[in-house]
Amino acid sequence: MTEKENAIVNVNSAKPFANWTEQQKKDYINQLDYSSESAARKNLVTVTVPIWAFENNTNGKKITINRKVTMNKLVADDFVDIMTEIYNDPEQFPIWYYADGKYYQAEGFTWKNIGGTQTPSQHACGVAVDINANWNPQYVVPAKSLFKIDSNGSVVRIFTEHGWYWGGEYRQNRLDWMHFSLTERGANSRI
Numbered sequence: 001m002t003e004k005e006n007a008i009v010n011v012n013s014a015k016p017f018a019n020w021t022e023q024q025k026k027d028y029i030n031q032l033d034y035s036s037e038s039a040a041r042k043n044l045v046t047v048t049v050p051i052w053a054f055e056n057n058t059n060g061k062k063i064t065i066n067r068k069v070t071m072n073k074l075v076a077d078d079f080v081d082i083m084t085e086i087y088n089d090p091e092q093f094p095i096w097y098y099a100d101g102k103y104y105q106a107e108g109f110t111w112k113n114i115g116g117t118q119t120p121s122q123h124a125c126g127v128a129v130d131i132n133a134n135w136n137p138q139y140v141v142p143a144k145s146l147f148k149i150d151s152n153g154s155v156v157r158i159f160t161e162h163g164w165y166w167g168g169e170y171r172q173n174r175l176d177w178m179h180f181s182l183t184e185r186g187a188n189s190r191i
């Protein structure tokens, strides 16, 4: 895995996927091999993005953290632009921060299959991120909280402006409030 550092400056996003169709996105991502974990890991890059971290050990203030997130190399630059725009937005949306110095609540790559299938999930392909998972569950509309993703808030607006999907807009029985991905979920869809 290679690693790329990114400064907290890039606000001029090109939004490369904003007008792509679902099929174009899938074809683009499917250039790469996801047939095994070792193959999938070759497709990844770890980027550093700024976030507003908030909770334990922040003395009640939002603090800037440079968070490393592992994503597919084909979407990594756009992901950095998205997270930088979210960071720079006046809302300063907070990401849960743990006192032990780890901050788990912005997670990209995970090697796992779509539930009940042998098909790699969007996370296994590195084209999805879960934000504030503890407060934004699957299958239900979350309770109001500081960490809840708001349908009218900056996080949803900026991801969708870049052509990414939000799991809070999936059909009722598939709600995945924490989840943002380049490709939409669908039956028999690999990514």
Ligand SMILES: [Zn+2]
Binding pocket: 123, 128, 129, 130, 176, 178, 179, 180
């Ligand atoms: Zn997810």
